[in-house]
Amino acid sequence: MDHHPALPATATRRRHFLRAGLATALLFATQRGVIASSTRNRLAFAVIPYLPARRLVALYAPLIPVIEATLGKPVDIVSAPDYAQHLERMRSGAYDIVADSMLLARIAQREHGFLPIARTKTPLEPILVVPSDSHRISLATLKGKTIAVTDRHAALAVIGLRYLRDHGLVPERDFRIVVTHSHANSLHRLLLGETAAAIVSRTTLKQVDAGLAGQVRVLETLPVGLAAVIYHVAPHLAPFAATLAAQLIGFAASSPAGPAFIAALGDEGLLPVKEAEMKALDPLVVEYYRQI
Numbered sequence: 001m002d003h004h005p006a007l008p009a010t011a012t013r014r015r016h017f018l019r020a021g022l023a024t025a026l027l028f029a030t031q032r033g034v035i036a037s038s039t040r041n042r043l044a045f046a047v048i049p050y051l052p053a054r055r056l057v058a059l060y061a062p063l064i065p066v067i068e069a070t071l072g073k074p075v076d077i078v079s080a081p082d083y084a085q086h087l088e089r090m091r092s093g094a095y096d097i098v099a100d101s102m103l104l105a106r107i108a109q110r111e112h113g114f115l116p117i118a119r120t121k122t123p124l125e126p127i128l129v130v131p132s133d134s135h136r137i138s139l140a141t142l143k144g145k146t147i148a149v150t151d152r153h154a155a156l157a158v159i160g161l162r163y164l165r166d167h168g169l170v171p172e173r174d175f176r177i178v179v180t181h182s183h184a185n186s187l188h189r190l191l192l193g194e195t196a197a198a199i200v201s202r203t204t205l206k207q208v209d210a211g212l213a214g215q216v217r218v219l220e221t222l223p224v225g226l227a228a229v230i231y232h233v234a235p236h237l238a239p240f241a242a243t244l245a246a247q248l249i250g251f252a253a254s255s256p257a258g259p260a261f262i263a264a265l266g267d268e269g270l271l272p273v274k275e276a277e278m279k280a281l282d283p284l285v286v287e288y289y290r291q292i
Helices: 009-029 053-071 083-091 102-112 155-166 183-191 202-207 235-254 258-265 275-279 282-291
Strands: 043-047 075-078 097-100 115-120 126-131 146-149 176-179 197-201 216-221 230-233
Touching (some): 053 258, 097 102, 102 282, 155 282, 235 258
Parallel strands (some): 043 075
16 A cells, blocks of 8 residues: 655645545536546545435545555545436446445346455344334334335345335335435434334444434334445456455554544444355345335
């Protein structure tokens, strides 16, 4: 990894501010259209759009210097307006490195040759939440009500909706689904009384504003998934996959900025991804296509 001379504190803060500003601007620009990575001199690091764009940039910006030093090219954080467009842009070759839903990472691997390189130590922990001051809500009382999900393509939504179906609540027959496009939006809609419950994740409650998270409680703990996030790379980066995996895992474990990065995400750390773990996601892929 490249080493750079230390900068004064003011210069360092300015550099970080400019980097975050550029990433934010590019992130919003990509919502209007994406140029295929093969025609760009810069690499695109895409983050699955589970939170508002500015929040995603703040959370994942610490990885940019690591990726740039490893791959030797400038890297920009990008995202899509929703999961469907995220998947389509990934399929079209617009993304080089991706911090992704475990479900979409497996689809990208199976169907488009992407290579998983690291995963969060923290598993995906979907939860069904309700307002903290609601005391008479149960699964049975959700019949005829509305439940918020971030996106129908999200792994936690696929897991959560299957769980509800297995417990006698069939989506769109026994309850209505509202797609909110971010976990924060799901919590806001819930607290405004527009929905009776919301499917989010435990890590979400660590990443959103504490005042917002403190107003909900867990009604049901849903089945756990492999990882909250899986990092993977496009096929053209295959020669660099092992090195980038080692750098990302090492950054999270031992770099000065690693603990703050991991704490902000609530991810505990990063681990290598085993092929058997990815193959074990195939039943979830089948469920995904059944629901979609």
